[in-house]
Amino acid sequence: MKINIITLGCSKNTVDSENVAGHLIKEGHTIYFDRQQNDCDTVIVNTCGFIGDAKEESVNTLLEQIQAKKHFNQRHAHDARRRTLIAVGCLVERYRDQLRVEMPEVDGWYGVHEWNKLSADATNFTSLRQTSTPPHYAFLKIAEGCNRSCSYCAIPLIRGRHVSRPIDDLVAEAKDLVSKGVKELIIISQDTTYYGLDLYGKRCLGSLLERLATESGASWIRLHYTYPTSFPTDAIDVIRRHDNICNYIDIPLQHINSRILTSMKRGIDRKGTLRLLDTFRTQLPNVCIRTTLIVGYPGETAQEFEELKQFVRDAQFDRMGCFAYSPEEGTPAEALGDPVSEEEKELRVSELMAIQEQISLAKNQARIGHIYRVLVDRLEGDNYIARTEYDSPDIDDEVLIPTNTPLKIGEFYHVRITQAFENDLIAQLLK
DSSP: OEEEEEEOSSHHHHHHHHHHHHHHHHTTOEEEOOTTOOOOSEEEEEEOOSSHHHHHHHHHHHHHHHHHHHHHHHHTTTSSOOOEEEEEEHHHHHHHHHHHHHOTTOOEEEOTTOGGGGOSOOSOTTTTOOOOSOTTEEEEEOEESOOOOOTTOOHHHHHOSOEEOOHHHHHHHHHHHHHTTOOEEEEEOSOGGGTTHHHHSSOOHHHHHHHHHHHSOOSEEEEOOOOSTTOOTHHHHHHHHOTTEEEEEEOOOBOOOHHHHHHTTOSOOHHHHHHHHHHHHHHOTTOEEEEEEEESOTTOOHHHHHHHHHHHHHHOOSEEEEEEOOOOTTSGGGGGOOOSOHHHHHHHHHHHHHHHHHHHHHHHHTTTTOEEEEEEEEEETTEEEEEOTTOOTTTSOEEEEETTSOOOTTOEEEEEEEEEOSSEEEEEEOO
């Protein structure tokens, strides 16, 4: 069969889709990762159920694919072809019974622990992975689930408790990816800093990074989804010692006000957060810190939001995202209600991001004249689109290189920055 897999949500979902795709290919099916593909016998929608906007996107995508299924079947009314529509993933895990009633046109519903039901040969879902990202980078998922109890987050309800993958297995998968042309490994899980506690009795992120840096052959190794509480400081030393580990830490901090952090059950307060940021910048002077923040958490006062704004000004994050609080069923924060209006939440998001845009512009302008090693992601119009080690794909800044000289996608080059904007850098290729 021709099977199209549409993946929504985070990079962890991407890896799930890639793992099942590999097994389906082994069974003889042709796999597409293309939302616009309209000639497939089966469509699998890997849904997201993290926050309100993501759930809405998942529902809308399913409705869109229901209509596409009807049109497909109408076009093939004269022959035997009929499309099957399958929904999988996080939204299904949480709302399967409700969705079944509302969308009877969907032929199958499978949660996050039922991938084996999509393939007859699913004993080890990482062994046959078919990547959907550009060939030069890939995600390496080091664990599943989460043991944190953040008051606003439904992930533990959806994914279950944290389960680390053995280091030897991860190193083997990393080597395999590199042998197929991957140059950048992006380390992910629900909480990468918890890695190893369940399996080895201690946090082993540093040990894992050490082995990946020395054994995988990857040119870049990038760390995502770290958690501020009990951050394994030995990992900082590993990052400092290895040139192929990017000076990049993605660490969602969510807020700075101690009262809100306590209500969020983050396990850290303002003082601890500031101490951790100081540790990063002292031990990794050139580190790029990316964070995400939540505004409009239940009871967030105007004064507490002002504290958050001042924190962003003072912290001078290299990269920052911001989300409006979304109440999730079954989470502790749900009992707090949702007293901050949607209008006020969006206003606070805009205010915070406006501050960050000015910070980003100033930081990028300071890069003018500097030389960087960049990885070329794609050709777009009159420019090659590339990234420095301080930029993760799809979410961070991009470097635009004019197409005066032909470049190879997925290769490294050295460039000098000539212009800077809030989210883009213009560069000149060095001969």
